Every structure is written in structure tokens, then in C-alpha cells.
Amino acid sequence: MAAPTKLLNHHEETTALSMDRSEQTQTSSPYAGIENSSGFPVTRREPISLLQLPSEIRNMIYVYALTADGTLMCCVPPTAYPKKEPKFIRTGCLTIERKKVAACPSFNQLQFANRQLRHETEGLELTFNTIFLPAAMFRYKMRTGLFPVADLLTAFRKVCSPIRFSWLSKIRLQSDNSDEWAVPFGYSEKPFPAIADFCKANHHIEVQYVLQDFYITYVSMDRFFIIGVALTLALRNDNSAQHESLPHVAGDHQALSATWADQFVNSFMVQPGWHETSPSHVPLDHLFSGIDNLTIFPRMEVIDEATFATCHYGFPSQAVSLFPKEQQENWLKWAKIWVKDGIKPCL
Template sequence: MASTSPLLRLPAELRNTIYELTLTASRSLHHHKPDAAGKKPYFYLRDDKSPVDYNQLKYANKQLYAETAGLELKFNDITFSEGSKDALPSDALIDWVSSVSITKRSWIKTISIRPDSVDDLNLIGESPDAVARLTQLCNGIPNVKVKYYKPSWVYQSDFGIGFFFTLAQCFSYAFRGKIFKYLFNVAVDQDMAIIYATRWRKGHHYKSPKVELVRLQAENLKYFPIMPTDTPVPVIKADYTIARDDEVIPEAEQWIGNKYLREWMEHGI
């Protein structure tokens, strides 16, 4: 496209409308980390093809680059998934944000961290210090909603809903200092959540110092299970038995965990 193209002759207001329509994706854009050749990071739509920078407008000419570089951040949610043994997606997010101007940071609405894989060092994942760094970042960009999908937090009907809630309690107590005693019918599950989360904050799983709870607090950072929000889950009765497929259970006779399961799936911890 030449600098004299019809697009660049349009009024700025109309160009901005075209940019928004062109750069609004149908789903979240994924971060592509810098490669060995030094190519800058970019955002792309995940599919079966090779990753391609979603914002192709900026490559047309210098003026379009000046007007549209980074503009995709204003119109899309973005996801960080790529990680490795030595660098988790949260690290990539921290590095990337440090390279983005304050103006462009203000464009971002929602960032998701959804690791493709994670070392199974422990149930919670990263070291307390790594989570504290992420929390510090989130407090520095309060306008951005950050959703962290924990790889180990998955509901599987054949594995049992009890473990799902025990693990959720580990997260809740580790990151928020909260415990929901009434969700357990076995006291040892509650104790496990408290003990495990406390040991994690003290750095027992890592060669790292204790991290105080206050360093793990950020209003705009929530932790989610990796499961679709429309996942069918059984209704558990107040006596912890599972309702039959055709059985209608009044809310008052349901286990309180049914409510929290849906709430954590949609809104996180």
C-alpha cells in the first residue's frame, strides 16, 4: 500500500473505525515470544497454521505503522501460554509489560495466563517469589484484569470433586489467606490445604525465603481452574451423595460446594 492510498486520505475518525474493525479478533490473541533470531514478540490467533502477527496493517508503510502498532491491544483480550522449565508464561508477561509504553498499557483490558505445560514440582506451581513478582506487576497496572488459569486445577468426575475443592482451598489460603471450613466433610482435607499452602509461602518447596501474604495480594489478579464454564458437573446433595440425572434437588438441600464450583469457574479465586 502506498502512502497515497485511499485509506490514508480518509478522515482520522473514519480511519480509527476501520482500524478497530480490522484489528478486533474473534477470540483472544496469544503472545509469541521473541525467537533466537531476535524477532520482536507479537500477538497471533492460535490455529493449526504457523503463527502470524495478527496486526498486518503496521507493515504496510511508516504512517500506518505509526498509527496502528500495538493497536490490537485496545480491541482484544490477550493470552500468555508459552513457557519452559526456566521461564513460565508469567515471566514472559512481566518482561513484555516492561517493554510496553504507559499509553499502550492503558489500552489493555484483560490478560490471561494459561500455561501450555508446567513442571509438576508441587500443586500450587511457581515459587512464592515468582507469584509475588506477578502480583507486583498487577498492582502496577490496576486497570488490567489478569486471569491466571492454574494447570493443576482441573475438575475430573472420575477423580472426585473432593480433590478439586481441596486444591482450590490450597490456592485460596496460599494467595488470599482464606479457608472455607464448611466445604469439607473430612477435617484432614482442610488441614492439608492449610499446611500445604503455609509451607509453600515459607518456601519449603524451593530454595527461597519466606514470602509474606501481603506480597501476594492484588485486586485485579484472579486464579481460575482450567475447565470450560459450561462443564457439566454433578449436583451434590447436602449429605455428599450425587444426585441422579433426572433428580431435581432444591437449593436448600444441595451441598454448598455446588455454588462455589460455578462461582470459581466463572469468577476465580
């Protein structure tokens, strides 16, 4: 029983000490005489709660508290009876969890404090953050095979209620189907028309599409640059000012777009009579014309310069470090641009 008595005495001493300091402060303050001479009693101000703050200050706090460091992941609750119930139990059951966390509580904990905070903060995490829609997660929940982007968008609309869908400001799509881009045979028409239709129908949502095959491997970076150059030329309508600065083969100044990426650019760009010869195949620059809420990203989040220098490039394949320094810097510059800023359509 000695410990509690000691703590109590310590508390009393601390309280007395703080009171003494308070009295010293009041008597030594130059404003003490003025305050006491007014005749009004000096009362201690009670702490102000969050909901007592002005709405402008509360809004600033909400932005700070509900903005995540990175993307948030859309998590679909599993069905209790997969054989008897529909694919999703009910429309509108959408929970947001931190990316790459298997099981954790909802990111917005303020909404569970009381009714007013729920009214003020519900859905703000959808507005302040990028919501990641991983196809692998939807595929697991729906117990299906490959999950292309068109089906991913359809499934997401089923589990996201209209009101919560209206709160979204930015989503990030990633398919787990590498057949959407079959190098060197061009691309599959499935994902891009679905994405274009989604962007046109939902101008309030900024769409980030992560292209599955758009990444750097140690064995070869050819695919990465072929796709990057082809998309840059196609989505930006072959800007001649950028043409020469794009990555190219060393030595003969042949632009990559004029050699390896010919077939991609030709299939992406609008050709005379394209609607007559292949009405189902719409070139990308025509498909995404006027769309300003789409950005296509590689399946990479960072570019490590040391690893980049050890990768292989070209035919015959050789290490990047063996190419001229100026060429290495140009390749690295464009790789960083694509990873950081993505590729947007030309308006």
C-alpha cells in the same frame, strides 16, 4: 470468444439499466427541481477512504477490527542458529497470532497497508485483547525442560520491547509445571511471589494466572474444590459471610475449609510470627495484599453440567448425582463462578 462478448453485453445492459434508473430517480424526486434551479452542477460524490474519515470514527473501526473473539497468543520467532546465537535473536521481536493456530500471519493486518495506518494501529491488538503466554511454547523455543511462571515472565520481558510492553493491557499466564501446586502438601513459593512482584511493578496490566492443577477430572473433583475453597478463603481474607456458602461435605455441614483444606488455608493465611519461623514462605493474603490486577483461574474454560453430574466427589468417592440436589447446585454455582470470574485478592 463468445463468453467475453456475452459478459461485455451484459455489463453494458446493466450500466444502461442503472443509468435509466438514475435518470428516473432524478426526474421523479421532489427535490430534483430545487437542485437544478440552484444553478450548481450536480456532481457524483467519490467514495471516502478509511483515512479520510474523522478520527473518532476511525477509532471505532479500529476497536471493532482489532478485537479478537478470544485470546491472542504470543509467538516467539525461532532462532536461526540456536547453538551460536542467544536464546532470542533480538529484543523486541514479538508477534501476535491467534490462539491454537500453529502458523498464521500477524493478527493486525491493517498496519501493513500503508505508513499512516501502521502509525495509527501498531500495537492496538495488544491493548484491545488478552495476550496468552503459554509456557509450553516458550519451553519449546528455548529448548529447555519445565518452564515455571517466574522464568516465563522473565523470558517474556526479553522478547517484548519496552514500547510494546507498555501497550499491553491484559495477559494470561499458564505454566506447564504441575509441581507448582503439590496437593496435598501445600504449594510451591516460586510462582506466587514472581506474579505478585510483576503485578505490583506493572499496574497497567491485568494478569490472569491459570493454575495448572486447578481443574475437574472425571475420577475426582476433590482437588478442584480443595484448591478453589482454599484460594477463595486465602485471597479474600476468609470472608465469614461466604464461609458457609462454600462447598462442603454433605450431611454434617462441615465446611470444606474446616476439614480437607485446613492445611492450605493455614499455610495461606498470615499466622503470628510467620516472618520469624519461615521468612521465605509468605502467606498468600499478605503476599497479594493491595493487588487489584490479578485473577487466578482454573485450567478450564467451560463447565458442562451433564459431565459435572457424572463426576465423582468425596471420600468414599461417589457420583455427584447421588448427593442432595441443593448441594449439587451449590457446587455447580461455585464451579461456574471460579471458571467464569476467577478468584481475586481481597483489597
